[in-house]
Amino acid sequence: MAAEFEIEAKIEELLQNDLQGFRCPVCRHSEFAVLDEMGSSLRTNLMHYESDDPVAKQRTRLISMACTNCGHIEQFAEEPLRRRAIAAIGVPV
Numbered sequence: 218m219a220a221e222f223e224i225e226a227k228i229e230e231l232l233q234n235d236l237q238g239f240r241c242p243v244c245r246h247s248e249f250a251v252l253d254e255m256g257s258s259l260r261t262n263l264m265h266y267e268s269d270d271p272v273a274k275q276r277t278r279l280i281s282m283a284c285t286n287c288g289h290i291e292q293f294a295e296e297p298l299r300r301r302a303i304a305a306i307g308v309p310v
């Protein structure tokens with residue numbers, strides 16, 4: 218059984234591994250700043266609305282990164298990474 222902080226650390230590890238060799242699709246730079254800190258209450262969320270209702274019905278938590286050269290932003294949905302992290306280290310307590 219893993220604690221939440223262990224899952225968050227594993228998510229960061231998985232993302233770093235997935236991004237090895239990744240380059241910005243705009244300028245080909247290889248360094249990115251992570252804009253969403255795991256465990257923080259300030260996170261990027263993709264909000265989902267019905268077309269005739271201004272109240273959000275669902276959200277997708279994102280991990281956003283900005284290219285440190287041109288500012289291009291890449292975003293990843295956290296949930297698939299969370300599932301992989303839990304599969305790798307166990308269910309949260």
Ligand SMILES: [Zn+2]
Nearest residue numbers: 241244284287
């Ligand atoms: Zn760039």
